[in-house]
Amino acid sequence: MSKRPEASPAAVRLRAASLAFGQRQILQDLDLEIPSGQAVALIGPSGVGKTSLLRVLTGAQALQAGSAELLGENPQTLKGAKLRALLLRVGHLYQNDALVPGLRAVHNVLVGRLGRWSLLRSIISLIWPRDVELARAAMARVGLEDRLAAPISNLSGGERQRVALARLLVQNPELILADEPVAALDPRLAREVIELLVGLAKEEGRSCLVSLHDWEIVGPYFDRVIALKDGRWFFDGPPGDFLPEALAELYVDEKANGGPRA
Ligand SMILES: Nc1ncnc2c1ncn2[C@@H]1O[C@H](COP(=O)(O)OP(=O)(O)OP(=O)(O)O)[C@@H](O)[C@H]1O
Ligand SMILES: [Mg+2]
Incomplete structure (x- = not known):
């Protein structure tokens, strides 16, 4: 008789996470759970808080309320060698x-x-x-x-x-956190690198959370898209469910300021 595998801890978890800079509420009472093995794109207009959210997960940015969990540990309370040991289990990729x-x-x-x-x-x-x-x-x-x-x-x-x-x-690593890893590349190369990144993560059952400015390169590669706007989740679901009207609404303020980067 096959035994049911033990549920592994979520790769990433936020519970009622709040973060503000001055009057600006960047994360407002946010919940998030990314199970092991899931490839997630984090999108949203410039300045919405994508980098800040990733910094919360690595313990570089303190939350004002709520909690964060990375591979079953709390990056907000771990210090020194223990935090470094946790971060060694995480792969990082930047622009x-x-x-x-x-x-x-x-x-x-x-x-x-x-x-x-x-x-x-x-x-x-x-x-x-x-x-x-x-x-x-x-x-x-x-x-x-x-x-x-x-x-x-x-x-x-x-x-x-x-x-x-x-x-x-x-x-x-057990998990990959990437902050706009392809922002400096042209769209064709960007797609190639994203396809490779998600492919490499998934073939070993790793999770990845990749912040991307542009919707175009989310394409078919990710299992799930989460979109942040005004401190809240604007969308959370499979890329195929994210309709063009919702996309236009996500970037509406940015369009007024010259449009999202192509
Ligand atoms: N340490 C800080 N102190 C004060 N304000 C900050 C700090 N870090 C970020 N901010 C502000 O918080 C907001 C969110 O910044 P963040 O870098 O997380 O956005 P982003 O979504 O990654 O944007 P982009 O797509 O341009 O990279 C911005 O308005 C930024 O100026
Ligand atoms: Mg950023």
Whole structure:
């Protein structure tokens, strides 16, 4: 008789979360639960609070009320080594990824291991990259096997984001948090990187929460879209249920100020 698997804790949870900057209410009594394995796009106009929400989840921004949970732990109350240990289980990706320009791709990919290495081993790896095979396999997964020795400064924007994805693969996180990871790329490259990011997350059953300014690249890749507006959830559901009229309403103020970025 098969035993029902134990329910794993949600990858991300907010309970009655509130955050204000001065008079501006950024998050207003928000609830959110992202189960393990789900790929979620977080969208909304500029300044609505997408980055702030991600910062709440990593403990970088304190909530005024309510609570946050990341992989079953509370990032708002953990400190020092315990918070760092939690964040090592999370992969991060940003718009202009924090790759080290002077270093070769292989070293940047292996930065994904640093949290698990001693300082000495990390320094040695700069001279003689350890786990090169690991880096090679990760670079192959993102279609850049032949650029292992390339200095980051010689790579295009799209290639750099792929190296950042290879670094995530080497880190092997349980959850990926990404803040506008493709904002600097043209729409075709942006779609390619998002497809790769969500694909890599899902094939290992990882969850991902990806903030995106533009609806166009949400496309068919995500299981779920959450849209933030005026501190509240404006939409929460499958991308196919998000109707064009709702989309126009989400971005209506921004349109008045020159329209969303294409
Ligand atoms: N530490 C802070 N102190 C005061 N105000 C802040 C702080 N951080 C963010 N804000 C303000 O909160 C609002 C939300 O900012 P946030 O960066 O979260 O928006 P966003 O949705 O990520 O926007 P974008 O799409 O432009 O990246 C903005 O008006 C911003 O100026
Ligand atoms: Mg932002």
